[in-house]
Each structure stands twice: as C-alpha cells, then as structure tokens.
Amino acid sequence: MSSHEVCLLIGRDEEVLWCEASESPVLLPDSRARWEAIWYWREELVEVAHSHPEGPLGFSEEDETTMAALTEALGRAPRFSVVAPGGMVARVEGRDVWVSEEPWWAGPLREISGMQYTPMARA
Template sequence: MSTQEVCLLIGQDEEVLWCETSDSPVLLPDSRTRWEAIWYWRHELVEVAHSHPEGPLGFSSEDETTMTALTEALGRAPRFSVVAPGGMVARVEGRDVWVSDEPWWAEPLREVSGMTHAPMARA
C-alpha cells in the first residue's frame, strides 16, 4: 500500500471538520482549498493535524512556517499535531509534547495515510 500525507481540521469535541489527502508520502503541498477550509471553519477550529506516514515524529521546517502563518492569520494558535507510525506529537503552548492518550481520529488518520505500524509505547 502506498503512503500519503493527510491533513485534518478538528473542531470541538474532536469532530473532524475537513480532510485533505496528498499524492506524496512526504509532502502536503500548499492548497488554496485548504486555506479556504481553514478560514471557513476558523471559529470552530481547535486543532490542525496531519500525518507523517514515513516520519519524522515531529514538525518539519515547512510545518513550522505554516503554523506561524496560520497563527498570524487566525489571531490565535490552534493546537497543531503530527501523527506518525511511532506515535503522536502536539504543539501545546509553544512546546512539543508526546500524546500518550491519542484522540479517536488518530488511528483512522494512520489508516488513510497508509501507515502499517502501530504507535510504539514510550519508555
């Protein structure tokens, strides 16, 4: 099975508001449709999550610039997260934290992304 990056916009009560898939396992190209969805859901938007099906378990430099742009555009910082084969990391109050109690949508995100590995327990 091929892998692909996937982006989710998450609202209150972990509701998936919107989903976009990429043709690439390592890149989610900038998209006018995604920016329009973010703006449309801006009042309900709580979290922007995406997958790194081939790693890393962390934010890339492109993720960093996108998070800065989103925070400036929205006038607030939603939670940002990355779901990878080895687990999940979220940006909380400017710090990256391991998410041990993953939300319900993390495993379906892995499946849609084509990940075959379950999250590893953290020592």
C-alpha cells in the same frame, strides 16, 4: 498500499471538519482549498492535524512556517499535531508533547495515510 500525507481540521468535541490528502508520503503541498477551509471553519477550528506516514514523529521546517502563518492569520494558535507510525506529537503552548492517549481520529488518519501504528518505547 501507498502512503501519503493527510491533513485534518478538527473542531470542538474532536469533530473532523475537513480532510485533504496529498499524493506524496513526505509532502502536503500548499492548497487554496485548505486555506479556504481553514478560514471557513476558523471559529470552530481547535486543531490542525496531519500525518507523517514515513516519519518523522515531529514537525518539519515547512510545518513550522505553516504553523506560524496560520497563527498569524487566525490571531491565535490552534493546537497543531503530527500523527506518525510511532505515535503522536502535539504543539501545546509552544512545546512539543507526546500524546499518550490519542484522539479517536488518529487511527483513521493513519489508515487513510496508508501507515501502520508501531508505537515507540517511551522512557
């Protein structure tokens, strides 16, 4: 099975509002449809999640610039998260934190991204 990055827009009560998949395991190209969905769901949007099926378990430089642009456009920072084979990390109040209890949608996000869950040992 091939892997690819996937983006989810999450609303209140962990409702998946929108989903987009790329053709690449390491890149989620900018998309007009994604920006239009973000704007359409801007009042309900509480989290922007995406997968890194080949790692890393963290935000890339491109993720950082995208998060800054989204925060500026929305006038607030939604929660941002990355789901990878080894776990999940979220940006909470400017800090990256390990998510020990993953939301229900993390498993399906891994599945549609074509990755297996291989939890990392936490010290």
